[in-house]
Amino acid sequence: MNARENPDPWAIARQVERFAQLRAELPPNSIVEYYTDLPYTRDSGGIAAFFGACYALAPHLLVYQPRATKPELVVGSFLKRPDLAQLEQEQGLVLVKNYGRGLMLFRRKSN
Amino acid sequence: MAFIPFILAVAAGCLLAKSAAVSRGLRPRLCALLLELSIGAGLGAGISSCLYFVLLASGLAGRGSILAANCFLLAIAALLYWKMRPAAAAETAPPPQAKTSSLVLIFSGLALVACLLPAAIGNLQLASSNPHGLWDAWAIWNLRAKYLAGDAEAWRYALSPLLDKTHPDYPLLLSGFIAENWRFAGQFDTSVPIVTGFMFSAAVIAILASALAVQRSLGLAAAALMVMLSDQQFLTHLGGQLSDIPLGFFYLASITTVLLMENSDEPGRAAAALAGALAALAAWTKDEGIVFALIFLVCFAALEFWRGGAGRLWRNTSWALAGALPVLALVGIFKLMVAPPANPLTSQPASEAAARILTADRVWTLVKSIWVFSTDRGAGIAQPLLVLALAVAGLGFLKPLRFKKTVVFGWVVLGLLFGGYCAAILANPTLLGHEWSAPFDRMFSQLWPSFLLALFLTLRAPEEFLPAAPSPAQPERIKKKRSARRGHGPTAHPQG
Numbered sequence: 249m250n251a252r253e254n255p256d257p258w259a260i261a262r263q264v265e266r267f268a269q270l271r272a273e274l275p276p277n278s279i280v281e282y283y284t285d286l287p288y289t290r291d292s293g294g295i296a297a298f299f300g301a302c303y304a305l306a307p308h309l310l311v312y313q314p315r316a317t318k319p320e321l322v323v324g325s326f327l328k329r330p331d332l333a334q335l336e337q338e339q340g341l342v343l344v345k346n347y348g349r350g351l352m353l354f355r356r357k358s359n
Numbered sequence: 360m361a362f363i364p365f366i367l368a369v370a371a372g373c374l375l376a377k378s379a380a381v382s383r384g385l386r387p388r389l390c391a392l393l394l395e396l397s398i399g400a401g402l403g404a405g406i407s408s409c410l411y412f413v414l415l416a417s418g419l420a421g422r423g424s425i426l427a428a429n430c431f432l433l434a435i436a437a438l439l440y441w442k443m444r445p446a447a448a449a450e451t452a453p454p455p456q457a458k459t460s461s462l463v464l465i466f467s468g469l470a471l472v473a474c475l476l477p478a479a480i481g482n483l484q485l486a487s488s489n490p491h492g493l494w495d496a497w498a499i500w501n502l503r504a505k506y507l508a509g510d511a512e513a514w515r516y517a518l519s520p521l522l523d524k525t526h527p528d529y530p531l532l533l534s535g536f537i538a539e540n541w542r543f544a545g546q547f548d549t550s551v552p553i554v555t556g557f558m559f560s561a562a563v564i565a566i567l568a569s570a571l572a573v574q575r576s577l578g579l580a581a582a583a584l585m586v587m588l589s590d591q592q593f594l595t596h597l598g599g600q601l602s603d604i605p606l607g608f609f610y611l612a613s614i615t616t617v618l619l620m621e622n623s624d625e626p627g628r629a630a631a632a633l634a635g636a637l638a639a640l641a642a643w644t645k646d647e648g649i650v651f652a653l654i655f656l657v658c659f660a661a662l663e664f665w666r667g668g669a670g671r672l673w674r675n676t677s678w679a680l681a682g683a684l685p686v687l688a689l690v691g692i693f694k695l696m697v698a699p700p701a702n703p704l705t706s707q708p709a710s711e712a713a714a715r716i717l718t719a720d721r722v723w724t725l726v727k728s729i730w731v732f733s734t735d736r737g738a739g740i741a742q743p744l745l746v747l748a749l750a751v752a753g754l755g756f757l758k759p760l761r762f763k764k765t766v767v768f769g770w771v772v773l774g775l776l777f778g779g780y781c782a783a784i785l786a787n788p789t790l791l792g793h794e795w796s797a798p799f800d801r802m803f804s805q806l807w808p809s810f811l812l813a814l815f816l817t818l819r820a821p822e823e824f825l826p827a828a829p830s831p832a833q834p835e836r837i838k839k840k841r842s843a844r845r846g847h848g849p850t851a852h853p854q855g
Contacts, residue, residue, distance in 0.1 A: 255488030260497050277513045279521070299498040299525070303491065306502055307509025309516040312524070 258296045260303060267304035270323065270347050278308045281322045283341065283354070285330065288312065301325060324352040361544035361551050364407065367429035368536070369558070372403020374436035378443045379629040381619035382573060390569040390580075394619075397562040397569070398612045398637070401605065404555065405640035406432060408535035409689055415507065415514045416697070425543045443629065463578045463822050470581035474588040475564070482560070482598030490549040492556070492600030495801075499525050500533050500602050501552050507531065507538030508547065514538075520699040528698035530690060532644040533602040552600045559605045560597035563808050564588075566608070570615045571815055574622075574762065578821035579754075583811050586750055590743040592736045596804040602645050603801040609641035609648060611808040613655060614772065617662065618765045618816075620675075631675040634659065635682030642690045646702070647805065649690065650779045654772055656683060662768040704787045712786035724791050725784060732799035743807075747814075754818040762816055769813035773806060 256262075274280065282301060286294035301323065302310045310323065322341055324330065327350060335341045341354035376399030382391035410428045414420040491497040502525060506517035517534065518527050533555070540551045567587060571580035588594060596603055616634040638655040641648030659679055664672040700706050715721055736743050760766060780802055784790050790798065 256491075258494065258497075260489075260491040264491070276510060277516070296494075299494075299502075302525070303497045303502045303505070306505035307513040307516065309506070309519060309521060311521045314521065 258300055260300050263297075263300035263304045266347075266349055266351060267301060270345075270351060270353060271305050271308065273345075273353075274305075274308050274321070278321060279319045280305070280308055280310055281314060281319045281356075282310050282312045283322050283324045283339070285326050285328055297325060318356060320356050322354040322356055324354055326350040326352070361540050361546070361548045362554070364425050364429045364543050365404075365536075365540050365551070365554070367426075367433050368403040368407030369400045370403065371429070371433040371436040372401065372406065373399030374433070374440040375399060375406075376402055376633065378436070378439040379616075379633040380443065380627060381616055381622075381630045381633065385573040385619075385622065387572060387577070390572040390577075393565050394569040394573060394615070397565040398616065398633075400558055400562050401608045401612060402633070402637060402640070403432070403436075404536045404558070404605075405532055405609070405643060405686075406636075407539065408532045409640075409643060409686060411507075411535045411539040412531055412689065412693070420514070420539075420542060422543050422545075425539050439629075443627075460822065460825055462825060463576070466821065467577045467581040470585050474584050478588050478594055478597065481594060482557070485595070485598040486553045486557075489599075490553065492552060493595070495602075496552065496556075496600035499529065501537065501600065503527075503529075503531065503534040504537040504541060504552070505547055507534055508541035518698050520701065523699075523701055526701060528646075528694070528701045530643045530645060530648070530693065532640060533605050556598060556600040556604065559608045563597075563604060563608045563611060566611050566615055567808050567812055570618060570812060574618060575816065576820035576822050579815055579818065582750055582754070582818075582821060583815040586743060586747050587808060587811050589741060589746040590736050590804075590807060591738055592800050593743075593804045593807050596801065601801065601804075603804045606641055606644045606648055607805040607808050609637050609644060610651060610776075610805065611812060613637035613641070614769050614809050614812060617659065617768060618762060618812075621762050621765050628674070628678040631678035632682030635679030635684075636686060637682075638679075639683035639686035639690070643686055647776075647780065647783075647802075649694075650783075651772075651776050652683065652687060654775045654779070656680065658768055658772050658775070662764060665764055703789050704783060707786075707788065711788075715788065716782055716785040718785075721785050721791055725781060728791070728799055729781075733803060736800075736803065747811075751814075751818065754821065756817055757819050760817060766813060766816050769809065769816070773809055773813060777806065 282298055286292055286297055288294045298312055332343055340357040342357055344353040344355050346352050373396050376395045382394050385391040407429055410432065414424050414428060492501055503517040507514045520527065537552050537555055541547050568580040568584045571583050613634050616630060616637060620630050638652045642652040656679060660672055660676040663675045733744060734742060
């Protein structure tokens with residue numbers, strides 16, 4: 249039991265606070281895609297960041313690289329400042345709102 | 360506000376457990392009461408969770424219906440308790456109790472303080488610094504509780520195939536119970552999963568200690584408690600809001616109920632139904648619990664046949680099934696018709712699973728992993744298995760064994776369950792080989808309390824090593840003196 253040495257090692261409380269405004273502004277029971285510049289690996293913290301975002305955004309459903317239908321809304325969580333023009337051009341993501349601290353909401357351009 | 364369904368459910372469970380009267384007439388009374396209340400608390404939470412899922416699936420889940428369902432549960436429990444209250448039932452004569460020596464009382468008290476205080480402080484620290492729980496708590500159980508507590512049809516997200524990375528097929532006892540309190544309160548209050556976790560943790564500790572205290576002795580209960588709480592991994596899981604402690608609770612509570620049935624030649628139907636319901640609620644807690652419930656019911660039938668032939672087999676097994684089947688039916692419907700097929704163990708061809716189980720390399724990796732995880736659960740040399748070995752060496756085995764049939768039953772159930780765990784890990788393509796995905800630490804925490812109950816029932820009690828307590832009767836010399844002082848002859852009022 250090393251709670252004092254290692255309090256909240258995955259920063260879940262911080263994630264809940266970081267996502268709070270976005271969570272409140274999403275339409276009820278939304279399904280949103282997760283987009284990040286963190287690799288989805290355990291060592292990079294990418295897996296913890298994704299699951300933390302899932303927990304913070306629930307009861308909205310957050311999906312990562314969905315195989316079937318792509319949701320219209322995309323939540324971006326970035327370590328580095330993203331190139332928005334490149335994101336729009338390559339991924340079809342148009343910025344809806346920047347929430348700060350690397351958190352952004354995008355809308356996917358319809359083809 | 361968030362705890363109104365919680366309190367109603369726990370109160371209902373306590374009344375139901377008291378109705379079964381499994382510890383009636385047992386001493387110390389405080390331990391017997393604690394045992395019933397502890398079993399009842401988890402039982403109530405489990406039944407309430409089942410009711411909430413039925414409400415969700417029928418589209419009726421709302422604040423009013425949650426309150427009504429839990430009030431209905433409480434009313435049914437109160438009615439059962441009233442019908443089966445002690446005055447209406449034949450009172451069992453209390454067994455003669457040996458006088459507990461003050462040395463044993465001091466030892467037990469010190470053991471309680473020495474074990475429980477650091478565990479309580481450590482877990483409070485853990486809860487305050489990790490209010491959302493450990494990894495599996497926020498990534499699986501509390502996450503799904505948020506979906507189940509969401510408005511309208513959000514509960515279906517808890518079972519969505521899109522949630523493929525967080526086990527959408529897992530049973531919903533813990534998530535459902537937390538969710539109904541969140542839904543009732545209208546907010547995701549972190550105190551609900553924290554208190555729920557503490558309730559199950561306290562119940563596990565109380566059941567192990569009080570079951571040994573009422574069936575054997577206070578000293579043995581204190582020794583078992585010391586060994587149980589020397590397991591640091593187990594302590595971490597106690598405050599981590601994981602479902603492994605509730606699962607361990609249902610394993611322990613159902614085996615303990617069978618143990619308590621030993622106290623009567625003709626145990627009540629309610630006790631058998633209670634045992635069955637508790638085992639089935641394990642199946643509503645985690646996938647491993649499904650295996651446990653099936654093993655438990657088969658072994659229970661065998662035990663009842665062993666105890667009293669075909670008559671007792673049919674009578675008690677049918678009542679155990681009556682307690683288990685409603686919950687098992689819910690689990691069956693959930694698994695077969697509602698939850699997506701997301702378990703890599705069950706979605707592979709049987710031939711592949713068999714090939715994995717029979718691969719020597721995998722078996723060797725499993726053996727090594729079990730060894731590593733079981734010998735690294737303490738701090739430094741204070742390893743629980745070492746503490747356990749010292750306790751076994753110090754106390755020695757009881758001869759002849761009391762509660763022999765139940766002890767054999769407990770060992771067979773736990774042995775088969777452990778075998779089932781090993782087979783499932785071997786057959787699962789994703790579990791072996793990754794330290795972080797190996798379930799061994801949680802597997803040990805699930806089995807640890809029941810294993811200790813089964814083991815400590817086979818040990819001698821510390822009281823047997825103490826000189827016999829002095830007889831409460833007064834020595835003859837004092838009697839004569841007092842009698843002479845009152846002016847009577849020593850034979851005028853013979854005492855003793």
